[in-house]
Amino acid sequence: MNALRLETREDVGAVLRARLAGFVRSLRDSGFKVGLAETSDALRLLQSPFVHRQDRLKSSFRTLFCGRLSDWKKFDELFDAYWVGRGVKSGVKISGSSPRKGMKTIREMVDVEGCRQDTIAGDVERQPGEEDEETSETPSGRREGASVAENLGQIDFRKIEDPEALKQAHELAERLSRSMRVRLTRRDRQKRKARRLDLRRTIRHSIAHGGTPLELIRKGPRQQQLRLVVLLDASGSMNNYTGVFTRFVHGILDNFREAEAFLFHTRLVHVSSALSERDAGRALDRLGLMAQGVGGGTKIGEALADFNRWHAARVIHSRTCVMILSDGYDTGAPDVLGEEMARLRRRCRRIVWLNPLIGWEGYEPSAGGMQAALPHVDLFAPAHNLESLAALEPYLAGL
Amino acid sequence: MSKTKDQIAEALAKTGYVADEGLATALVLTEMLGRPLLLEGEAGVGKTEVAKALARLEETDLIRLQCYEGLDRSDAIYEWNYQRQLLAIKAREGSGDDANSVEEAVFSEKYLLERPLLSAIRQAEPPVLLIDEIDRADEEFEAFLLEILSDYQVSIPELGTVEAVTIPRVVLTSNGTRELSDALRRRCLYHYVDYPTPDREARILLSRVDGLDARLALQISELMGKLRKEDLVKIPGVAETIDWAAALLGLGAKDLHKNRELVFDTLTCVLKTREDKSRVTVEVTDRLLGKVA
Numbered sequence: 001m002n003a004l005r006l007e008t009r010e011d012v013g014a015v016l017r018a019r020l021a022g023f024v025r026s027l028r029d030s031g032f033k034v035g036l037a038e039t040s041d042a043l044r045l046l047q048s049p050f051v052h053r054q055d056r057l058k059s060s061f062r063t064l065f066c067g068r069l070s071d072w073k074k075f076d077e078l079f080d081a082y083w084v085g086r087g088v089k090s091g092v093k094i095s096g097s098s099p100r101k102g103m104k105t106i107r108e109m110v111d112v113e114g115c116r117q118d119t120i121a122g123d124v125e126r127q128p129g130e131e132d133e134e135t136s137e138t139p140s141g142r143r144e145g146a147s148v149a150e151n152l153g154q155i156d157f158r159k160i161e162d163p164e165a166l167k168q169a170h171e172l173a174e175r176l177s178r179s180m181r182v183r184l185t186r187r188d189r190q191k192r193k194a195r196r197l198d199l200r201r202t203i204r205h206s207i208a209h210g211g212t213p214l215e216l217i218r219k220g221p222r223q224q225q226l227r228l229v230v231l232l233d234a235s236g237s238m239n240n241y242t243g244v245f246t247r248f249v250h251g252i253l254d255n256f257r258e259a260e261a262f263l264f265h266t267r268l269v270h271v272s273s274a275l276s277e278r279d280a281g282r283a284l285d286r287l288g289l290m291a292q293g294v295g296g297g298t299k300i301g302e303a304l305a306d307f308n309r310w311h312a313a314r315v316i317h318s319r320t321c322v323m324i325l326s327d328g329y330d331t332g333a334p335d336v337l338g339e340e341m342a343r344l345r346r347r348c349r350r351i352v353w354l355n356p357l358i359g360w361e362g363y364e365p366s367a368g369g370m371q372a373a374l375p376h377v378d379l380f381a382p383a384h385n386l387e388s389l390a391a392l393e394p395y396l397a398g399l
Numbered sequence: 400m401s402k403t404k405d406q407i408a409e410a411l412a413k414t415g416y417v418a419d420e421g422l423a424t425a426l427v428l429t430e431m432l433g434r435p436l437l438l439e440g441e442a443g444v445g446k447t448e449v450a451k452a453l454a455r456l457e458e459t460d461l462i463r464l465q466c467y468e469g470l471d472r473s474d475a476i477y478e479w480n481y482q483r484q485l486l487a488i489k490a491r492e493g494s495g496d497d498a499n500s501v502e503e504a505v506f507s508e509k510y511l512l513e514r515p516l517l518s519a520i521r522q523a524e525p526p527v528l529l530i531d532e533i534d535r536a537d538e539e540f541e542a543f544l545l546e547i548l549s550d551y552q553v554s555i556p557e558l559g560t561v562e563a564v565t566i567p568r569v570v571l572t573s574n575g576t577r578e579l580s581d582a583l584r585r586r587c588l589y590h591y592v593d594y595p596t597p598d599r600e601a602r603i604l605l606s607r608v609d610g611l612d613a614r615l616a617l618q619i620s621e622l623m624g625k626l627r628k629e630d631l632v633k634i635p636g637v638a639e640t641i642d643w644a645a646a647l648l649g650l651g652a653k654d655l656h657k658n659r660e661l662v663f664d665t666l667t668c669v670l671k672t673r674e675d676k677s678r679v680t681v682e683v684t685d686r687l688l689g690k691v692a
Contacts, residue, residue: 033581035585037585041432044432045431050427050431056424059424059425060424060428062421063421063589063590064432064588066591067581067585067589068439068579068589069575071589072589072591203481204479204481207479207485207505210488211489313575314576314577314578315578317576317577
């Protein structure tokens with residue numbers, strides 16, 4: 001079958017090999033999942049006469065290296081940038097130039113501590129001298145965090161000014177999301193005990209005992225896990241909260257088996273892949289690059305419309321809970337928001353709207369956007385401190 | 400047996416599938432590298448058709464595994480024929496055979512039911528294995544699919560490991576209702592099947608609808624292209640275009656501009672939700688028709 005398969009690698013020059021390695025590296029920097037197997041297949045391709053025309057090489061490499069639609073869309077640009085030297089700017093930008101000046105990046109807002117030294121964006125933005133402090137961290141810091149947890153839990157995020165306390169709040173938010181996941185699983189298992197007899201499997205196992213059904217096999221409705229889709233508002237009015245929330249979302253994504261995250265301000269960005277990085281510092285670096293323009297105005301309605309149109313079919317199923325983290329200050333038209341919320345409501349199981357402003361004294365959800373959205377929200381809850389986030393857990397577990 | 404890209408595209412066209420250039424390349428590569436091909440795209444762009452056309456082209460069998468939620472080993476790979484096994488045990492009860500020989504007899508090929516994946520690797524001629532809508536199956540299924548796709552062998556505890564006789568050509572399709580695991584994506588070649596360009600769609604129409612005039616085919620596919628750019632809830636696929644063309648032809652349309660009413664009335668073939676129906680009014684249809692040559 002594989003008549004064109006070539007075994008040796010000697011005939012591809014060392015130069016070409018190095019160029020290919022560079023290309024693979026640039027793909028990896030842009031978020032492609034490319035392994036050794038793909039690289040060696042690419043080498044084999046280069047040796048076959050089939051790809052000696054450049055347009056064929058491009059479409060062959062595209063088929064080989066892409067794994068998803070987002071890769072597919074980026075590929076042509078990256079390929080041209082690397083092999084043809086065209087449109088270099090856009091190709092390189094993704095991997096690490098600093099964000100535009102004047103824009104506030106997520107990183108600045110979040111004030112990440114303990115992040116890796118080798119991240120690219122980190123080098124650009126970090127202040128000199130800050131580094132030593134970070135790296136000399138000891139594991140015992142964790143215990144300290146727990147002991148302060150009680151009073152930290154009640155302080156409004158925007159009132160935490162001490163960077164040390166803020167850092168602990170971040171850690172706590174992340175741990176909180178982790179513990180939520182564990183408790184959810186436990187509930188799941190208990191339910192599985194009540195199951196009916198599975199006759200087919202019982203008979204199948206009885207064969208080993210000559211037809212006597214010694215082992216009884218049971219079955220029951222398979223518990224499908226809750227999927228969580230988080231839409232995080234990163235507009236200017238949410239500045240004080242974005243940091244803690246991002247860490248919270250990172251924790252959720254890291255621990256829920258099925259979770260997706262989107263970030264919106266004036267437009268919607270899918271950030272799951274950035275946040276799937278285990279190291280929180282790095283994840284936020286990548287997030288910062290993906291979501292430039294954070295901290296401006298909000299168009300919640302339009303962002304939701306975007307979500308409904310392009311992402312909802314893929315990320316939402318009947319057991320999905322959509323969690324919106326926003327203060328509800330919308331610069332777009334309230335009708336659009338109401339309409340899109342209604343559309344979203346029809347698709348998913350629950351909509352939870354977490355609004356940090358509820359924690360403020362005397363707050364009424366009077367903003368036009370909030371008014372339009374409220375009828376479609378199942379749970380409208382405060383999210384101004386860690387305690388309010390923790391209070392969510394029983395609700396999610398009960399879904 | 401290897402073919403160049405153009406030959407493949409041409410041969411595919413003969414079997415009734417009009418492939419674009421990228422897809423022909425991808426098909427050449429699956430053969431060259433021996434990897435499965437993952438096709439993604441919206442519903443109705445003809446992903447499943449690729450596998451069918453490939454089977455016709457290679458003149459081999461098409462083995463299809465339709466995925467659904469809850470699909471497991473016994474539906475996808477193999478299962479023992481319990482009823483026959485029980486009967487065999489009962490029949491031997493009085494004969495005085497010892498337990499080992501009964502067990503051996505009962506767990507033999509004779510009592511094994513092949514399901515698509517096992518049957519695909521045991522064919523004398525390499526078949527085309529179509530794993531349709533893989534995104535509908537659970538993640539657990541994806542995991543053991545990986546085992547088969549990388550080693551082309553199946554281990555059956557009672558029988559031993561079954562090695563592949565021939566390596567099938569594997570085509571997976573996904574509608575993107577669920578994100579597939581990176582491991583599976585990495586193992587496969589990837590091709591994103593987009594809606595066809597008007598020119599290609601017209602050629603598809605010509606090969607699928609008998610008696611269709613080339614000019615009308617082009618008009619229909621151009622109108623479809625415009626329609627897909629409208630803000631629709633359910634964007635119509637190629638299958639819908641074919642239905643629509645057949646409907647228009649059956650109702651005696653020769654030129655879309657001269658049969659404006661007919662065009663509007665037959666839009667039911669294409670628009671499948673209430674919102675879309677109410678959005679594409681007579682005025683919208685006329686506006687779209689105005690842009691079509």
